[in-house]
Amino acid sequence: MKRAEPIWVLGTMSGTSLDGVDAALLKTDGERIVEFGRHGYRSYLEPERAAIRAALGRWPGEEGVARAAAAVELAHTVVMSRLAGAADLAGFHGQTLAHEPEGRGTHQAGDGSVLADALGLPVAWDFRTADVRLGGQGAPLAPFFHFACARWIGADAPLAFLNLGGVGNLTWLDPRLPSPDLPGACLAFDTGPANAPIDDLVFRRRGLSRDEGGALAAQGQVDEDIVSRFLAHPYFFRMPPKSLDRDAFSGLSETVADLSDADAAVTLTAAAAVSAHRGARHFPAPVARILVTGGGRHNPVLMAMLQTAFDVPVDPVEAVGLNGDMLEAQAFAYLAARVRRGLPTSCPGTTGVRAAIGGGTISRPKA
Known part of the structure; x- marks a missing residue:
């Protein structure tokens, strides 16, 4: 394929x-x-976050979904408008409300055509x-x-990226091959x-958005029995x-209900670490390092647990010159260019998916 001219994309x-x-x-x-x-960031305002929380698990047309979508679109418009003037294209992921790939499908709140017109x-x-359809x-x-x-970083051996968002995910890759879909x-x-x-635990118990710096978990003791039962889940x-x-894994939160705040936080932190380590059993070949x-990655308790679990270096992506706070936004800029x-x-x-596929659709602003 003839090499295309690079463009600036806002993800x-x-x-x-x-x-x-x-x-x-x-x-x-x-x-x-x-x-x-x-790059930029715009926190959800508390009423927006409340609207989105209320719509979690719901599908288009259900109660609260339109309100959540409007909050998502507004928040995105605000932050994207600060950067859109430098871009030729934008990539908009939306806010996942429900995800059942083997059931009803997947639902991300927010309409790209609304953003196209706004920007x-x-x-x-x-x-x-x-x-999902395929x-x-x-x-x-x-x-x-x-x-x-x-x-881009010049890796010449298999390595893994571990993303620790609301849900954890691993990418094992071999950069010696010329294309990711091979x-x-x-x-x-x-x-x-x-x-x-x-996050849900500290919000319910202390009204905070996160365990900042792992400070609460650092004061607790892991309940090993809960972690062991967690690893018996069929998903693993x-x-x-x-x-x-x-x-x-909503049942996991129920298992720590009787623990102190600190013990519950560190037990949930341990669950995140052991599930990532368990996932590495599926790697096709050993990796030289894990980039988080x-x-x-801002939680030192979680990072220490990961380093103890793995026998290779576990480093934040900043160690190789990447921005871990913006990596996923950059990913959807990259995917938009591919679309x-x-x-x-x-x-x-x-x-x-059955075969390599190009997802996504492009909405253009009304004339």
């Missing part, structure tokens, strides 16, 4: 932790990373639906960008709950690719 991500919206500019041709650009910019969105899990979708990042280039899957149960015995909804992105070119955005190794 966004609002994850399952419900903290807010990341937006980042990336110069790319949809295959290689040319340059990282400016005066073409917007690629609805990245997951086509993958038998894929619809997640995770960042692996192709992880592959591009591995090549057999043996990528394997990706959700590992289990990560920040979501911890399924082969990848596989994916999770934010609340797929997402909010969980524009008609390139695959997922493949059997990343989502279990």
Whole structure:
């Protein structure tokens, strides 16, 4: 394929932790990373977060969904408008409310056409639906960008990216291959709950959005029996690719209900760490290192648990010059460029889809 001219793309991500919206500019041709650009963040206001929380698990047309979508669109418009003038295209993921790839499908709140009109910019969105329709899990979708990042940092051996958002996911990749959709280039899957149960716990008990710096977990003692029972969940015995909804392990929160705040927080933190370590059993080949992105890398208790569990270096992605706070927003900028070119955005190794497929649709602003 003839090499395309790189363009500036504005990507966004609002994850399952419900903290807010990341937006980042990336110069790319949809295959290689040319340059990282400016970025921004807009926290959800508490009424917006409450509207989204109330709609979790619901589908289009159900009560509260339109209100949640309006909150998502407004928050995205605010942060994207600060950067849109430098972009030729935008990538909009939306806010996941429900995800049942083997059931009702997948539902991300927010309409890309609304953003296209508001920003005066073409917007690629609805990245997951086509993958699910063709038998894929619809997640995770960042692996192709992880592959591009591995090549950007000059990696010459297999490595893994561990994303610790609301849900954890791993990408194993071999950057020696020329393209991420080739057999043996990528394997990706959700590992289990990560920040979501911890965030929910401290919100319920202390009215906080997160266990800042792992301060609460650092005061507690892990309940090993709860962690052992957690690892007996059938999900850990399924082969990848596989994916999770934010609340797929909702029963985990119930198991710590009788623990103190600190013991509950550290037990949920341990669950996130052991599920990531259990996921590494599926790697096709050993990795030289694990690079950690997402909010969980800011939790020193969780990072220490991971380093103890793995026998290779476990480092935040900043160690190789990447921005872990913006990596997923940059990923959807990268995927938007691939949608524009008609390139695959997922493949059997990343989502279990039957064949490499290009997801997403592009909405253009009304004249």
